[in-house]
Amino acid sequence: MSYFSIRAVSKSYDSEKALYPFSLELGKGELLSIVGESGSGKSTLLRIMAGLEVQDEGGVWLKENEILNPKQKLVSGYDEIKLIHQDFHLYPNSTVRENITRPLLKFDAAYRENRVTELMSLLGLEKFADRFPRELSGGQQQKVAIAKAFSVEPDVLLLDEPFSSLDSIQTSRLIAELKELFTQLGTTVVLVTHELDDALKLTDNLLIL
Ligand code: ADP
Ligand code: MG
8 A cells, every 4th residue: 555545535515526536646755746727626635635625435545544534533634644725824923933833832842942943944944033924925934834834744745736826936946945845854745736837846746637
């Protein structure tokens, strides 16, 4: 069995088909882009992968453990599988450092401190540590969102059109940095986008939905 397996998941809303049976096998550290036009079911697919949406059929497994959907699990979602959106979901009244620290509150202070410092350094965010999200560019905000997702050391990172609110120069720069980071950390990454160019810049592995 693969590291991350998606087996024939499908989904309809009311009578409308949002996602036809979809299967995928990914190894640890593999990077994959899925390209599809708006409405082709990309976000639905990622939410199912993250255990945040109830599928009609099929299932998702990470390291041979079945990912339970919101009907099967009291608190939806997993630290092991993190989903990032185009709108960054940062806490507006918390600094960069506080934003990245938030998911780590259940860990002890020394670990938290180390981990946050390490992530800010990895993503080049040290000099912004005490700024608020509104004081950052779009690209910098997206990096904070990614650092926040990485704080709990996920095995799988799912990116849902993460560059949509960035300009093309910011996007190119961020993609280059992220590619290096993902490779270095050995994270398994799935990017969904309607931008073929972005997909090709991040991965050699491409799938059309
Ligand atoms: P994409 O991310 O590729 O744009 P989505 O997964 O968001 O596609 O949507 C796929 C289809 O499912 C679309 O036709 C959309 O209108 C429909 N859909 C998505 N979410 C819902 C929902 N919560 N309720 C009803 N229909 C939905
Ligand atoms: Mg979408």
